Amino acid sequence: MDHSAALRETGWEVRQRIRRGEWTRPTGGMAPGYVQANLAILPRDLAADFQRFCALNPKPCPLLASSEPGDPSLPSLGRDIDIRTDIGTYRVWRDGVMVQEVHDITELWRDDLVAFLLGCSHSFEEALLADGLKLRHFDEGKAVPVYTTDVPTVPAGPFHGPLVVSMRPFTPAEAIRAIQITSRFPSVHGAPVHIGKPEMIGIHDMSKVDAGDAVTVAEDELPLFWACGVTPQAVVAASKPPFCITHAPGCMLVTDLMNSRLAVF
Structure with missing residues (x-):
């Protein structure tokens, strides 16, 4: 299935293709109408500080949702989301350095990790x-x-x-x-x-x-x-947390939320 087919898909359908490894590239233009989200995953001992960072910087870091520690699901953003598999390409950071790009983070997942999903342009x-x-x-x-x-x-x-x-x-x-x-x-x-x-x-x-x-x-x-x-990726590079996972630029989580519901007036 090519990119044009994704123009007719729902957020859930795009996530299933990504989970199967059929799409690892940027998601711009896919599943029109559905909200896409940026990702930052951090250990629980840094989660409160990062949530406060988002609150203090709402323009670059508009927080849509965060997970419970160790829980890869995000029910407020869509059904059956698994943040370990549902983004096409992830970046893994150690001490502020991006050390690898992977298409699945299941083997890297830990019970203390918290996922933050941020609004996307x-x-x-x-x-x-x-x-x-x-x-x-x-x-x-x-x-x-x-x-x-x-x-x-x-x-x-x-x-x-x-x-x-x-x-x-x-x-x-x-x-x-x-x-x-x-x-x-x-x-x-x-x-x-x-x-x-x-x-x-x-x-x-x-x-x-x-x-x-x-x-x-x-x-x-x-x-x-x-x-x-x-x-957040520039912040991770500057702040150097011991461990962090982000999305690769352009490779977003496609949610079940509708863009039309985000308008405030």
Whole structure:
């Protein structure tokens, strides 16, 4: 089954394909209408501090759900979710260093691990497309460009590090509409955190991305920067917890929640 088939699938059906090992790549555009989520898994002794970090940094880390220690299910996000198998590619971190990428973390699972699921920009991108706005990375067949800024997050316990952003270019008129639309979705990053002048947030060469792909920005367009769910990975690299598991960029948990229910107005 190819990617186009996933455009007609539900979140549950996509998870089953991922669990069977049939899909290990990014999930952008799959199961339209369904909320996708970023992942961070940490030991229980760090869980309270990370939850507080999310509360203090709601733009990059909008917490959708967390698991009970040692429990791989997340019933509030969907039926039969197993966080050990239902993401296409995971990253394993030790002491702040990403040591491997794997497609199943069953053998790494422990009774003290807590999974945190965070809102993802795939949800607000669907709202932008529904309004007729074009997304350059889609048009160019690329992944959204992601940059690490020099803007610090608010620290909590041992957790600290830089804000990571994703960028989408729009004309000024389109930018106003994009801000209005994404403001309705605070649980999936909400409105942009910066507009134009990337050097003001430490981005000096937009052709050099930290994840995803560089895209064209026309002379009559402004780059809009949204807080990004890759931020926890930059925080893990800076904070160096002994053990952590995240999703690989773009490889999300596809839930049973509907994007339309995330809008606050």
